[in-house]
């Protein structure tokens with residue numbers, strides 16, 4: 001499979017998004033990066049929450065949006081997971097101060113990866129979430145997965 005291969009799927013509701021997050025959690029390994037793109041309200045944090053609940057085995061784990069702290073770290077069965085929300089990142093220096101380089105040895109999950117610039121990992125799983133169109137169904141999302149050749153969730 002080539003690195004540029006991508007898969008598009010319709011995710012009809014939050015439950016289906018949580019199932020995708022759980023499948024991703026089954027396949028993740030230390031050193032992996034998961035990049036979550038999509039507009040405000042797309043479901044990036046909802047995905048991260050279900051992913052972290054699966055990896056910690058804690059169904060009611062609190063997973064707040066790290067909008068202001070920019071990063072929140074969790075101990076999980078696969079080692080530390082660092083959940084970033086880079087919307088408010090002021091620049092590349094701020095990313096270093098957040099411990100980005102060390103975090104890459106663990107599992108990183110990034111909302112607003114557009115802010116990474118040159119620091120964007122080339123071997124990441126990219127998850128692009130688009131709001132469903134012309135369905136009249138507010139819950140539908142179109143999700144495009146790329147990366148992780150041979151290991152697609």
Ligand SMILES: Nc1ncnc2c1ncn2[C@@H]1O[C@H](COP(=O)(O)OP(=O)(O)O)[C@@H](O)[C@H]1O
Pocket residue numbers: 011012013014015017038039040041042043044045046047065111138139140141
């Ligand atoms: N298919 C879906 N996938 C993800 N979230 C959904 C879906 N349908 C409805 N939602 C709702 O949309 C909202 C997404 O919010 P959030 O995850 O904070 O978005 P983001 O982090 O992308 O800004 C949540 O309230 C969630 O319950």
Ligand SMILES: [Mg+2]
Pocket residue numbers: 044045046065085111
């Ligand atoms: Mg969010």
